[in-house]
Amino acid sequence: MRGRDVIPGCTQTGSKAPKQWVQEVAPTHLEKGKGCRVWDVDGNEYVDYPMALGPVILGHNYPAVREAVARQLQDGTMFSMPHPLQVEVAELIVDSVPCAEMVRFGKNGNDATTLAAKLARAHTDRNVIATQGYHGWPDIWTAATEMDRGVPDAVGRMTESFEYDNIESLETIFEDNPGEVAAVVTTPMNLQKPTDDFLERVRELAREEGALLVFDEVLTGFRYALGGAQEYFDVEPDIACFAKGMANGFPISAIAGREDVMRLLERDDVYFSETYAGEAMSLAAAKACIETIREEDVVDHLWRQGETLIEGYNDIAAEFGLSDYTTCEGFGPRSSIQFYDTDGEMNRLAKSLFMQECLQRGILFSGSQLPSYSHDDETVEHTLAVYREAMAELADAIDAGDIESRLNGPPAGTTLRQRTGEHD
Known part of the structure; x- marks a missing residue:
């Protein structure tokens, strides 16, 4: 990665670093945004939920x-x-x-x-x-x-x-x-x-x-x-x-x-x-x-769309019998999806697989959901449909006990130095 040669950590913001994503699956750089959508340098389109970690409250290029x-x-x-x-x-x-x-x-x-x-x-x-x-x-x-x-x-x-x-x-x-x-x-x-x-x-x-x-x-x-x-x-x-x-x-x-x-x-x-x-x-x-x-009704919109995402996600988790493994917590304007193992500890492999499945279906998922004024009903409905498909894959992987083998790249949390054998 060129950025590693000239930028420590390849980022100016820790939460935007490559290690926060499933590397080789997630894009490394985003080039353009409009409304609730962004495009990477290869032209791939994603529905954006981190929304630059929260500042983009109305939508990109509003x-x-x-x-x-x-x-x-x-x-x-x-x-x-x-x-x-x-x-x-x-x-x-x-x-x-x-x-x-x-x-x-x-x-x-x-x-x-x-x-x-x-x-x-x-x-x-x-x-x-x-x-x-x-x-x-x-x-x-x-x-x-x-x-x-x-x-x-x-x-x-x-x-x-x-x-x-x-x-x-x-x-x-x-x-x-x-x-x-x-x-x-x-x-x-x-x-x-x-x-x-x-x-x-x-x-x-x-x-x-x-x-x-x-x-x-x-x-x-x-x-x-x-x-x-x-x-x-x-x-x-x-x-x-x-x-x-x-x-x-x-x-x-x-x-x-x-x-x-x-x-x-x-x-x-x-x-x-x-x-x-x-x-x-x-x-x-x-x-x-x-x-x-x-x-305008910006704040009400954030609450309404965010609560739909929270309730929808938790309903999907229950549908697949995974309520003990994953839950969406928080409030409409800001929520976070958590993943757990059988001991109740954070499960980064489960999160990484779910993230991968969302990315491959055009949802920029990092765990946090920060809806904007541009996230309309159709987008939220589409997001929940993608979550259902990703949940099905996660449920199957948990049942088979092969989550890590289904990842197409290093899981979220793996640093670039760890990947090359260096000490972090």
Whole structure:
């Protein structure tokens, strides 16, 4: 593969790497997209469900966004002073997001989540960040994971992890770090709904302890509701971070929150500045995208189509007697299909075979389902028909005990180095 010679991992995004797919079956590069469909460099067409990992919420090459960007391109993309679109998009977010009183822009989710932690520390004059979920690659977040090589130990001592839907694990962090926790940073929704008023209790606990509550809405923002998961659950954080879903694939992010916290960015000693944060094409895309979501039934469509996929998949699994081996979990706007072995452990071979059968029938399947506004009824019906055929193959392979021998390439999870005998 040419990319391996010049690009570490052959990708700019870990979840798009060749090892995430059944190699020699899946395409390595996608060249074009329209609506809910994409084409690889060989011209093969697929129905897209990862949708670029979530940013393409309306559909590839969506007319309203494309036309807004084309108009802006004629006038220019970068300027020596702020473009008016900065104000217009900020006003849209303030009008749409419950916690938003002021807004600053970045280019990706990392910018927003890391700035949120910095603002919380500046506001509270504390250092410890309590974190749950994935918030990007910067040291402050990876210090709390197994991906911490290259991160100073001192950074790790300022990041403490807690479990979603486990208020006791968060209470322990406050008990172990009295008066030192600056912020609680959490993804407000995962694949399961919170129970026992978890988010409300997190909100209350953070307030009692003098810490800021930060919702990472990079994925949930504009997808679960116009105002994000905070609107859906009616729990308002102090700060929220957005990126995927706000510009239909154009690179932009936003941090929005309380005015008293956001105005810290006007101080000379609280610094955040990016040359490209005010780039006008992405702002034009964001304005067109958010206006479309606000004016049309985009969110309802995502819920409706996604729930049809979830229910349909689980019905098919039951039909073939595989409910103990595979299940679709989550909610309409975002769901994930899991595969298990007889011990209840994740089964990558079963996932790989199902993935292969979907790919060979024109469905770009990676496990995640992130429907867009362009996934119409006919497409969803076709997808479920393909799932039924793939499930039949998987059921037969489980019964015969020969899943791996049916794969036409290395299973998902096999790295390029492992394939060539090198150490990963």
